[in-house]
Amino acid sequence: MKEIASYAMGQWVAPDAAARSVDCAITGAPFARIGNGTLDTKAMLIHAREVGGPALRAMNFHERAKMVKALAMALGEHKQALYDLSFHTGATQKDHMIDIDGGIGTMFVFASKGRRELPEAHVYVDGELEQLSRHRSFMGQHICTPLRGVGVHINAFNFPVWGMLEKLAPTLLAGVPAIVKPASSTAYVTELAVKIMLDSGLLPEGALQLISGGVGDLFDGLGPQDVVSFTGSAQTALMLRSHPSIAQNSTRFIAEQDSLNASVLGPDAAEGSEEFDLFIKEVMREMTAKAGQKCTAIRRIMVPDAQVQAVIKAISAKLDALTIGDPREESTRMGALVSASQKRDVLAMVDTLATESKIVWRDEARVPTTGAFVSPVLLHCESPDTATEVHATEAFGPVSTVMGYRDLAHAAALVAKGEGSLVTSLITADPAIATAFVAEAAPWNGRIYINNRHSMKESTGHGSPLPHMVHGGPGRAGGGEEMGGIRGVMHYMQRTAIQGSPDMLTAIGQKWVPGADQITGPAHPFTRRFSELLLGETLHTASRTITLEDIETFAHFTGDTFYAHMDEAAAARNPFFPGRVAHGYLLLSFAAGLFVEPNEGPVLANTGLDSLRFMKPVVAGDAIKVALTVKRKTTRNEEYGEVRWHVSLTNQDDELCATYELLTMNAL
Known part of the structure; x- marks a missing residue:
């Protein structure tokens, strides 16, 4: 008879006299015992909040993403043991692939998205800046920060591994500890998966706890910073959603329930x-x-x-x-x-x-x-x-x-x-x-x-359901959403509107905001390694005058002889131009010529540009100059990191003509 234990406050807790039996789906014979009537579930909540939460929040998004990936790898090394045990649930080998391999794959996806779509920081900047004042000295920005509570995961019997991992991955990535409560009939598979993850030594103390059996008075201890994510019947969802603690504290409740697909x-x-x-x-x-x-x-x-x-x-x-x-x-x-x-x-x-x-x-x-x-x-x-x-x-x-x-x-x-x-x-x-x-x-x-x-x-x-896309549905299906890439992570974070000066928003969001202080570095930024560059470090270039010969040479060289660049009368009839204007891509090319340091150095590659906007036409006789500012830094591996540069191109009257974000890979 297998003993299905809980894991609470750093200790495994075996079933006691209050335990009940769980049958093998294949034979119908008793297979395991589950449940402990003395489990202190309220103390588990406190342990998660006071021990697990601070440990996870001390890590940035990328560190937590690496942890999630490593957990997936640890589970992958023990798939056969999970397969062997899962047969007792009545599942075939193909069914195991859906549950066990699917759950591990989901963790890999969240780990990858965490590295690619979340910053190497502790705060997630959500959306674009909002200009709240005429001269941009007072700005607005939405940010997301980890909740200070616990993710309580109530899972269904049909997917004892995937059902846990598709909730656990975004919760850990957000920086929130989890208490997992699997359905009793298949909890022995979940228990083994939890044991594998805990034995890996990758999780901070308090980041993951397991309730095998009844939840006791767990819901009485829920507060406004906690999240309940439930999968199961509509009847059970209604009962849990109606709990006084959830109603009184506005505890977030995510439900995925009955569905007539x-x-x-x-x-x-x-x-x-x-x-x-x-x-x-x-x-x-x-x-x-x-x-x-x-x-x-x-x-x-x-x-x-x-x-x-x-x-x-x-x-x-x-x-x-x-x-x-x-x-x-x-x-x-x-x-x-x-x-x-x-x-x-x-x-x-x-x-x-x-x-x-x-x-x-x-x-x-x-x-x-x-x-x-x-x-x-x-x-x-x-x-x-x-x-x-x-x-x-x-x-x-x-x-x-x-x-x-x-x-x-x-x-x-x-x-x-x-x-x-x-x-x-x-x-x-x-x-x-x-x-x-x-x-x-x-x-x-x-x-x-x-x-x-x-x-x-x-x-x-x-x-x-794929981790990249939302899993949930309206009405009878529960009205909730799970997964959905980074959307799923946001369920465990608080969105807050921050208002203040560009300097304040830069410090809080760990991302340089236009209008914030700029720093003059000791040397050309392209000669400085990734680790040496500072947010706000800026290069101001000399100016270059655009000539009519530049415009015509670029047009014939590239084949871009669009009338706005070549026909004065036609260009003048265009409501956007005063006459013949320089090509936008000519301006980008000349901008690069102004700020590039040509010698071999720590800049390894230009990987693209984002958010290109042209604000004011440039005509022959205008003089352009560039400000190149370090906007955000993200480590990619042990050899190099991505630097996101804010590029602003202005004319001789300091009017903004173009702006964009340049991405380079720089040696660490």
Whole structure:
């Protein structure tokens, strides 16, 4: 009998007399014990806030991103142990790839995005500067800083690894400690993953704690700086969301819950087409992967009225060839539900659905009699407009219902009857169909997945939430969002509007703001290494007069003989120009000539420019000069870092003609 422990305040806490048993999904026999009635969950919150939080906040975003990557690597080294244990949940080897490999991959994505999209700093600058005064001496800027609370993660049974890691990665990246509470029926897999991460020595004390079993009075201790991220049933979400502490303290609550997801076969996807075959493949995969125990699984199959029987026949043929059995066998294509109680729930939901839909495929004879195995069930709803249960009852297993639609608007209306879904897929090769459908269906969905013959080889599948994109949905789906790249990190940070002088905003945001003090370095900045450069360090160049010969030579040399540069009368008729003007790219080239130090030095490469704007035309006879200022520095590896330079180009009257950000890689 396996003992599923909790990890609290730096100690593993074994189950006690209050523990209950957890059964193996394959055999139905008792497999583990979980629960400790004396676990001090309020003390865990305090430990996370007072020990874990300060340790994480002492690290900058990049240091935390490196930690997340290293944790993913540690988990990857122990995947086989996680696979072996996960079989007891009823999952097949392919299911492990979704849960375990998918969770590790999610951590890698967040680590990468943290390095590329977050600053090497402790404050995240959100959006552009706001000019609040005429002469730019008083400015506004939004920033995001880590909350001083705890991320409390309540996870579902179906993904004991991915479900934890897709919440944990953005939480740690934000600099917030986490308390993880997995569903008891599969918590033994989560426990092993937590142990691997803790044993790696990568996490600061208090950054990660685990509750195996009941949460006790945890919610009584929640405050205004905490975040609850929940995945599970709508009923449980409502109960937790209604807790007095959450209501009184405005504790952030993110919910991902029941969802009647749909897949729509486009009216252009006729039987025999590549899109039709793709649709059947997607439906079959979503019905049987994880034995249908996926929050993104296809519950409603919507097809043109004329295609209903063809779709039922094609799905049934696939189900006829399905092998159901012990997930440890290589020939098995669908394993068991997670528990006997889950099996009872699914069968009860099937009975409910059958009150208004006809079962068109079911084969109990091929299902093992031990454990929590069930047969897939395919239903057909002939009257989806008047039916209610098919749009409200989620059988969380290998169960799906086919229904016909008259036209695209009818299909979108049927999707909306689910009152909010995590995902709806549309299989079509017609961009006009996709455009019209998205306009109607998007308000009811967190994600719309469109696939066809052109994208199917590289597409990730209807049921695959990706860390780059938001995972959540409106209404019945919970109204929350998870992941979504850096958007997911922001759930654990506070956005604050900062108002003050450019110098104040520079100091707070660790990013030079135009108008702030400029520093004159001891030498040309291109001769100074990355580590020597200071924010605000500025080079002011000499000036260069633009001649008509410069303009004409550049035009003929590049082939850019646009009339504004070559025809005085035509240029004068243009409302933007006083007459012939210098090319914008000529100005950039001359600007580089003014500020570049040509000798070999610490500047290794120019990697691009951002935010280029031309403010005032430059005509022959104007003299331009440049101010080159260190705006932000970001270490990229042990050899070099990225320097972001603010470049302003002015004329002889100190009028701003152009501005942009130059990116260079400089040796450390």
